[in-house]
Amino acid sequence: MIYHKNKILVVVLLFVTFGQVSKSFAQNENKFSQNSEVRQVYFGEGLPIEIFNNMEMNNLSIGIKNEQSKSIATKTSESLEDFTFSVPGTYTIELASEHIADSGHEECNHSDHNRTVLIEVLPYSIQFDFDKMKLSSEIVGGKEMANETLTIPVIVKTYSGGGLKTQELKVSAAGVNTTLEGNSKEENLTLNEGVNLVTYQLNGSASKNTYIMFDFYDMNGRVHSFGYTTQIK
Numbered sequence: 001m002i003y004h005k006n007k008i009l010v011v012v013l014l015f016v017t018f019g020q021v022s023k024s025f026a027q028n029e030n031k032f033s034q035n036s037e038v039r040q041v042y043f044g045e046g047l048p049i050e051i052f053n054n055m056e057m058n059n060l061s062i063g064i065k066n067e068q069s070k071s072i073a074t075k076t077s078e079s080l081e082d083f084t085f086s087v088p089g090t091y092t093i094e095l096a097s098e099h100i101a102d103s104g105h106e107e108c109n110h111s112d113h114n115r116t117v118l119i120e121v122l123p124y125s126i127q128f129d130f131d132k133m134k135l136s137s138e139i140v141g142g143k144e145m146a147n148e149t150l151t152i153p154v155i156v157k158t159y160s161g162g163g164l165k166t167q168e169l170k171v172s173a174a175g176v177n178t179t180l181e182g183n184s185k186e187e188n189l190t191l192n193e194g195v196n197l198v199t200y201q202l203n204g205s206a207s208k209n210t211y212i213m214f215d216f217y218d219m220n221g222r223v224h225s226f227g228y229t230t231q232i233k
Contacts, residue, residue: 141208
């Protein structure tokens with residue numbers, strides 16, 4: 001009888017122990033998925049603002065380390081504006097802020113106080129000159145645009161000073177019942193340092209009496225959005 005009780009006690013202890021380990025592992029995994037992020041930016045840009053989403057900003061400290069884990073800058077939310085990445089590579093951003101307990105609202109405060117973000121700084125930058133975008137004909141509501149084109153200047157800057165070779169670039173439009181999209185006319189592009197004119201072959205259509213937004217994609221899928229201010233007639 002004593003042996004039976006001891007056996008039951010051992011089983012219970014093992015169950016509790018493994019339950020605690022599993023719970024701890026799940027908590028750590030959940031914490032990692034929430035606080036470990038990866039972002040891409042062009043060289044010459046600063047930190048993307050979305051890394052601060054849901055982050056407590058009170059006395060925020062921002063540590064920036066290079067691939068050798070060497071600290072290259074320590075910033076605050078007030079001094080961050082003048083910081084840009086001048087060298088491509090992978091950087092570790094460590095965010096830490098002060099946690100001020102508020103007994104009246106403690107249960108409602110879900111902001112993060114510590115977060116680690118990996119930033120991949122690309123060796124180039126691309127900008128679309130929306131002000132000089134041209135369509136071969138006006139977009140008419142309900143009209144198929146299969147024979148029309150869109151041309152836009154693409155401004156490229158590379159860390160090496162050379163050109164960029166890429167496959168076709170894509171553009172799409174968002175709006176009510178809108179199917180307008182397009183691919184660059186050349187399947188293989190070389191974008192040189194400076195201004196490049198890229199022409200897209202369009203297809204699809206937009207609805208009457210609506211407004212649309214164009215989304216231009218770079219070779220890594222980064223979206224450059226432009227609100228088309230002309231109402232589709």
